[in-house]
Amino acid sequence: HHHYAMNGAPHPAYGTIVGSGDNANILHYTQNSDVLKNGDLVLIDSGCELQGYAADITRTFPVNGKFNEQQAALYNIVLKAQEVAFEEIKPGGFMSHANKLAMEVLTQGLLDLGILTGDFDELMAQQACKDYYMHGLGHWLGLDVHDVGDYKINNVEREFEPGMVLTIEPGLYISEDSNAPQKYKGIGIRIEDNLL
Ligand SMILES: [Mn+2]
Numbered sequence: 001h002h003h004y005a006m007n008g009a010p011h012p013a014y015g016t017i018v019g020s021g022d023n024a025n026i027l028h029y030t031q032n033s034d035v036l037k038n039g040d041l042v043l044i045d046s047g048c049e050l051q052g053y054a055a056d057i058t059r060t061f062p063v064n065g066k067f068n069e070q071q072a073a074l075y076n077i078v079l080k081a082q083e084v085a086f087e088e089i090k091p092g093g094f095m096s097h098a099n100k101l102a103m104e105v106l107t108q109g110l111l112d113l114g115i116l117t118g119d120f121d122e123l124m125a126q127q128a129c130k131d132y133y134m135h136g137l138g139h140w141l142g143l144d145v146h147d148v149g150d151y152k153i154n155n156v157e158r159e160f161e162p163g164m165v166l167t168i169e170p171g172l173y174i175s176e177d178s179n180a181p182q183k184y185k186g187i188g189i190r191i192e193d194n195l196l
Helices: 002-006 021-025 069-086 095-113 120-126
Strands: 017-020 041-046 048-050 057-062 166-168 171-174 187-190 193-195
Touching: 017 021, 021 041, 021 171, 021 187, 041 187, 057 069, 057 187, 069 095, 069 166, 069 171, 069 187, 095 120, 095 171
Parallel strands: none
Antiparallel strands: 017 041, 041 057, 166 193, 171 187
8 A cells, every 4th residue: 555655546446355374265345454364375365446446366375385285286287277368358258258267277287186076077967066165267357447338239248348357366265264275275366356
């Protein structure tokens, strides 16, 4: 918030989220009052408003500066999901395609770690990764952080066009009360960027 102000942005575009450990698994955690523990990750979802326009960025990093094995494995899955989604964000692309590509990466990653078990195609059909990725891939961004604008017109999904601005924000949230193996619990990761 200091840097926002010092760079001419009068205020954040929305309530900043700072969640460490299991708090990162609470999607709109805004209490922001817990002690950051050695060994946990901390998730910061924050964006400034500059000249009337909102930003919406999320980064997740280790409190002590070093990922452990489980945190690194999950982080790299989310990062890869974001990178494959980026490929679809261009004129003529579709959000649903980007989301499918991201979900394929998340599903395969969770399978590889043993957090999901079963057949890949069945898990995709069931959207099984949604147990650990319980929000959309992104949203329009502009004068508001969740900006106005239709995602479908006459029930047909809109193609991306030049000038559109949106967020791409895959995540994985392995809460303490999930069915995942114990060593993955208490890890919540989101990586969010803003694309024109
Ligand atoms: Mn967002």
